[in-house]
Amino acid sequence: MIEKVGIIGSGTMGAGIAQVAATAGHQVVLYDTNQDALTRAEQSLQNILDRLVAKRRIQREERDAIWSRITMSDQMVSLSGSDLVIEAIVEDLSVKQSVFRELEAIVGKKTILASNTSSLSIASIAAALNRPKRCIGIHFFNPAPLMKLVEVIPAVQTSNKTQQLVEETIKQWGKVVAIAKDTPGFIVNRVARPFYGEALRIYDEGIANFATIDWAVKSIGGFRMGPFELMDFIGNDVNYKVTETVFKSFYYDPRYKPSFTQKRLSEAGYLGRKSGKGYYDYG
Numbered sequence: 676m677i678e679k680v681g682i683i684g685s686g687t688m689g690a691g692i693a694q695v696a697a698t699a700g701h702q703v704v705l706y707d708t709n710q711d712a713l714t715r716a717e718q719s720l721q722n723i724l725d726r727l728v729a730k731r732r733i734q735r736e737e738r739d740a741i742w743s744r745i746t747m748s749d750q751m752v753s754l755s756g757s758d759l760v761i762e763a764i765v766e767d768l769s770v771k772q773s774v775f776r777e778l779e780a781i782v783g784k785k786t787i788l789a790s791n792t793s794s795l796s797i798a799s800i801a802a803a804l805n806r807p808k809r810c811i812g813i814h815f816f817n818p819a820p821l822m823k824l825v826e827v828i829p830a831v832q833t834s835n836k837t838q839q840l841v842e843e844t845i846k847q848w849g850k851v852v853a854i855a856k857d858t859p860g861f862i863v864n865r866v867a868r869p870f871y872g873e874a875l876r877i878y879d880e881g882i883a884n885f886a887t888i889d890w891a892v893k894s895i896g897g898f899r900m901g902p903f904e905l906m907d908f909i910g911n912d913v914n915y916k917v918t919e920t921v922f923k924s925f926y927y928d929p930r931y932k933p934s935f936t937q938k939r940l941s942e943a944g945y946l947g948r949k950s951g952k953g954y955y956d957y958g
């Protein structure tokens with residue numbers, strides 16, 4: 676039984692996953708090393724819950740109950756006693772491995788340790804643990820409370836018991852589970868790479884600007900968001916890292932080649948909506 680859920684990283688994904696788990700009735704601890712990120716997550720969660728009340732999607736009592744189940748913390752030790760911990764920090768294998776190592780010393784022997792990575796090898800993350808069979812990928816999509824699909828990625832080390840419990844839990848959270856093999860980008864992020872990559876190539880070749888490409892994809896292609904709007908929504912740092920990982924992991928297959936345009940935006944801190952500027956200005 677999963678009762679207490681710990682989340683590492685209170686950014687875009689961590690805050691959304693915390694909302695999903697608390698809405699499903701779990702006690703949730705949302706942990707981040709950055710106090711500002713915790714404050715932002717707290718404000719954003721309160722706003723979202725208030726909006727749900729205003730739209731009459733939930734009652735005020737339910738809003739208060741959900742909020743009362745979420746605790747914010749800048750101390751990893753507060754994750755002790757968790758039955759499931761989901762990590763949603765920076766998309767960097769060595770950082771994730773060191774966080775998982777530190778985490779294993781804090782949690783119980785049976786705690787399931789999951790990563791929300793978009794592209795990294797779950798086997799490599801699991802290999803950092805003394806008990807790798809408890810490790811699994813649980814990949815939510817953005818925004819986590821609204822997107823139904825969740826990819827569940829067992830590593831070669833993952834036990835059947837871990838996979839089964841995770842599948843049951845994620846379904847109880849009202850999500851649809853797709854089991855994916857532990858390969859770079861899993862299903863959706865691999866399919867999505869050419870969408871972003873080709874749009875960036877069209878821009879880099881001077882064929883059209885961001886707005887025109889987004890407009891064409893939406894009005895002619897019928898997509899809800901254009902590729903540049905979507906990259907700004909996801910975060911250019913996160914999106915670039917995922918492309919770079921998929922490119923390297925597929926032995927430099929040119930189909931997945933990252934773009935310098937996106938790399939420079941990421942380096943400049945033009946991360947998209949979350950920083951106020953990306954391909955577009957949100958000031």
Ligand code: NAD
Pocket residue numbers: 683684685686687688689706707708709712762763764765766767770774791792793794814815816817908909910913917
């Ligand atoms: P984000 O930049 O919005 O948030 C990351 C948070 O992690 C930050 O608040 C940061 O302070 C915190 N953090 C960094 N290092 C930490 C550490 N060592 N310990 C504790 N906290 C730490 O990132 P995000 O967009 O939420 O992405 C997080 C993960 O989820 C990545 O692996 C990403 O690939 C994956 N993901 C992202 C999306 C998306 O659309 N953004 C979708 C699915 C999966």
